Amino acid sequence: MKRYLKFVDYLKEKNLWEIFVYLFFGGLTTVVNIVVFALFHEGLKWGWPTSNAISWVASVLFAFVTNKIWVFHSKTETFGELLIEFSKFLVARIVSFGLDMGSMYVLIDLLTIGNFIAKLITQVLVVVANYVFSKVFIFKKVRVHEEKE
Structure with missing residues (x-):
């Protein structure tokens, strides 16, 4: 431990x-x-x-x-906030799925790189893209400003 x-x-x-x-x-x-x-x-x-x-x-x-x-320890107060957050997540995952498929097509069909190597390369791209999407656009930290008396 x-x-x-x-x-x-x-x-x-x-x-x-x-x-x-x-x-x-x-x-x-x-x-x-x-x-x-x-x-x-x-x-x-x-x-x-x-x-x-x-x-x-x-x-x-x-x-x-x-x-x-x-x-990301994201907190949402209402169901609506949760729905918006999930919608953003889903859109980002659909975009990264498109990135995955497009990269696979370019690497395998156009550049004739082997399937396994192409999959490894695309997974690195997808993981990085998903992290950036999640960090920057989806699970943004909400800053709470306390009023001074």
């Missing part, structure tokens, strides 16, 4: 804790995506497009909850 706390303190001191937690939950999001895909595609024998769509929805929902609560 001491090593863990020392590790956390070090990352916080270097302003890397948020990125570490984001990457940790991003890894779990990837696991959710793969497990749900396998459940529907291999387990239930559904087609890959349907299985992939369901796994994307499950992973986006998982990512929203984990990013909101544990990564």
Whole structure:
């Protein structure tokens, strides 16, 4: 436990804790995506497009909850604020899905890079894009100004 706390303190001191937690939950999001895909595609024998769509929805929902609560510590006061925040998150994830598909097309079909290498490259782009979208546009820290008496 001491090593863990020392590790956390070090990352916080270097302003890397948020990125570490984001990457940790991003890894779990990837696991959710793969497990749900396998459940529907291999387990239930559904087609890959349907299985992939369901796994994307499950992973986006998982990512929203984990990013909101544990990564960015976002607080919303009303259901409307939550809905706006989720809508922004969803739009950003759709944009990054487009980035993923577009990058894959360019790398595989136009530049003839292998599928696996292309997927690794695009995942780096997508992770960075999703972090920036989440940090800058979605889970903005709300600053509370206290009035001085």
